[in-house]
Amino acid sequence: MSGGGRRPRLYGASAWHLLALLGCFALTGYAVSRLRDDPALLRITLWFVGAAVVWDLVAGPLIALVDRLLLPLRSRPRRVGLLNHVRVPALLSGLLLVVWAPVIFQRSEQTFRLKAGLDQDPYLERWLVITAVLFAMSAAAYAVRLRRAPH
Amino acid sequence: MTVAGSAPPSGRMRSLVERGPGGPTDPRSWRSPLRGPWLTSIFAVVLLVGLPVLIVTGLLSYAAYDPALGGSNDQTPGAGLLASYIWFDWFTSPSWLYRVNQGTHVLLGIALIPLVLAKLWSVAPKLFEWPPVHSVAQALERISLLLLVGSILFLLVTGVMNIQYDYAWKFSFYTGHFYAAWVFIGAFAAHVALKLPTMIRSLRGRSLREELRTSTADTVAEPMDPDHLVSPNPAEATVSRRGALALVGGSSLTLLALSIGQSIDPLRPTALLSPRGRSYGDGPNDFQVNTTFGEIGVDPTETESSWRLRLEGPDGRSVTLRREDLLAMAMVTEELPIACVEGWSTSQVWTGVRLRELAELVGGREADSVFVESLQRGGAFSTMSLTGKQIRAAKTLLALKVNGVDLSLDHGFPARMIIPAAPGVRNTKWVQKLTFRGGS
Structure with missing residues (x-):
């Protein structure tokens, strides 16, 4: 560590810092205490911690890895880059897939049929069409850039 | 690695302790030239406006059940003081009040997903910072950040699944969403209290107008910052900050555009991926059913x-x-x-x-x-x-x-x-x- 790492004081920050954090922990503690006899507490905790772990240690690194694999598509001198024309539609399509995964994969069809009287047949096809439109728009934009680029 | 083969084992050990095991704990492995306090603060300021709206509309939605009446009205009867903000009976006018409140809560929640993920991406190197703990204050703050990140992701995941009738978590949505919301409120308030000055300082450090004029070719890393968000080893930019902001904002608008029809009758067919974008037909009774x-x-x-x-x-x-x-x-x-x-x-x-x-x-x-x-x-x-x-x-x-x-x-x-x-x-x-x- 090059300087600034260790502070002389015992705590390492201002009293205000400690106060804000104690307030946060007190509220969490109270919320947990209200649930202590509820069998749901364990499941809620698992999903709570699971959500953070899956994003930070699985989804985030995975996205970074895929993005790194696309790097050869970036622009070079005298060449229009394809990279962002793949990145943008892929990211939008992936985001829609993650957000609407339950209906796209018909995970909740039985419940939905009982509740709303409807099936979940159209969603996978709709997502595929949206994805195709996104990539087509991006390809069109790429074609325009290629034509305009100086040779 | 700078550890030479001739270094004594104790030196190697000291190096591991001081520099970390490498990989993501090595700051040089984070290559994006876009990461930095300014970009993080831009995402933060949008969330600073949006998340309190989610909190308020969420708390109002709970009040709209009039939980004081007990029975089915109160889906979280153990709430105790957490329900004490409800000193009023729920309103009966304007008649669109709950429609607007809840439409805002859900649509805004969906639209903020890209902002939350972008914000988390922008601070990802902090998660792997080495050494993981260097003071009591920092250790406590890291715990509060786990509460913050865990609760916001939990709220987004349970909310998004609930509107699609996927109850894989096997607990009551009301219970999970309500208590996690309170954890979030506390962690969010503490985070804002501690980071607001940094955010304001970072936003003042660069001009938004200038960034919006900067092309990818001219995009370089921000100056090194005390919070270690900026890469010490930045790669060449493949996208400008302007492009990154457009991507995040465009993602939000895409999600919003494909969902808003579930709350506005004439636009219903545009909610292509929402279960509530479907039509039942043209008859007088052909509108959305939620319990057959x-x-x-x-x-x-x-x-x-x-x-x-x-x-x-x-x-x-x-x-x-x-x-x-x-x-x-x-x-x-x-x-x-x-x-x-x-x-x-x-x-x-x-x-x-x-x-x-x-x-x-x-x-x-x-x-x-x-x-x-x-x-x-x-x-x-x-x-x-x-x-x-x-x-x-x-x-x-x-x-x-x-x-x-x-x-x-x-x-x-x-x-x-x-x-x-x-x-x-x-x-x-x-x-x-x-x-x-x-x-x-």
């Missing part, structure tokens, strides 16, 4: 001519009415929305009897509450209470017809409640008994 009679165990024979509505007054007086008796009373027609906690809504024209007229028949006009019972067997909302304010509201109806025709069985035939400004589940279907309580 088949699901909830309503026996259709009980809704036929043998059906009776039983009214009970606070003093024990009771009246029994046939559907014809109700149709002979003063009929009122109102356009009112059905607005679900799931965020979707639809406005329809209802015809029926004012609840206060029914209350009058059994001396319950000044009642404190009415306990509504359905023919449905089971389900979390087979009974529901309404406040005195809702009893007396001119637009609160026991509806018999919708859009000029009898209610369909799925929409609550022979009679259902329609309450202005209230959450969908409070509009009990297949009503069979109303018990007025309290008052004088």
Whole structure:
């Protein structure tokens, strides 16, 4: 560590810092205490911690890895880059897939049929069409850039 | 690695402790030239506006059930002090209040997903910072950040799954979403309190207008910052900050554009991926259903001519009415929305009897509450209470017809409640008994 790492004081920050954090922990503690006899507490905790772990240690690194694999598509001198024309539609399509995964994969069809009287047949096809439109728009934009680029 | 083969083991050990095991703990492995306090603060300032709106609309939605009435109205009866902010009965006007509140909560929640993920991406190197702990203060702050990140992701995941009827978590949505929201409120408030000055300073450090004019070729890393967000080893930019902001904002708008139709009738077909973008047809009863009679165990024979509505007054007086008796009373027609906690809504024209007229028949006009019972067997909302304010509201109806025709069985035939400004589940279907309580 090059300087600034260790502070002389015992705590390492201002009293205000400690106060804000104690307030946060007190509220969490109270919320947990209200649930202590509820069998749901364990499941809620698992999903709570699971959500953070899956994003930070699985989804985030995975996205970074895929993005790194696309790097050869970036622009070079005298060449229009394809990279962002793949990145943008892929990211939008992936985001829609993650957000609407339950209906796209018909995970909740039985419940939905009982509740709303409807099936979940159209969603996978709709997502595929949206994805195709996104990539087509991006390809069109790429074609325009290629034509305009100086040779 | 700078550790030479000739270094003594103790030196190697010291190096591991000081520099970390490498990989993501090595700051040089984070290559994006975009990461830095300015970009993080841009995402932060949008969230600083958006997340409090989610908090307020969420707390209001809980209040809209009038949990003080107990029973099905209170899905989190153990809330204790966490429910103490509700000192008022829920409002009955304007009639679109809950529709707008809940539409905002759900649509904004969906639209903020890209912002939350972008913000987390921008601070990802901090998660792997080495050494992981260098003071008590920092250790505590890291715990609060786990609460912050865990709760916001939990709220987004449970919310997004709930509006799609995927209950894989196997706990009550109300319980999970409510308590996690309070954890989030505390962690968010602490984070803002500690980081607001940094955010303001970082935003002042660069001009937004300047960034919006900077091309990818001219994009370079921000100056090194004390919080170690900026890469010490930046790669060449493949996208400008302008491009990154456009991507995140565009993602939000895409999600919003593909969802907003679930809350606005004429736009419904545009909600392509939402379960509430579907049409049922063109008939008067062809609008969104959230509990079919088949699901909830309503026996259709009980809704036929043998059906009776039983009214009970606070003093024990009771009246029994046939559907014809109700149709002979003063009929009122109102356009009112059905607005679900799931965020979707639809406005329809209802015809029926004012609840206060029914209350009058059994001396319950000044009642404190009415306990509504359905023919449905089971389900979390087979009974529901309404406040005195809702009893007396001119637009609160026991509806018999919708859009000029009898209610369909799925929409609550022979009679259902329609309450202005209230959450969908409070509009009990297949009503069979109303018990007025309290008052004088």
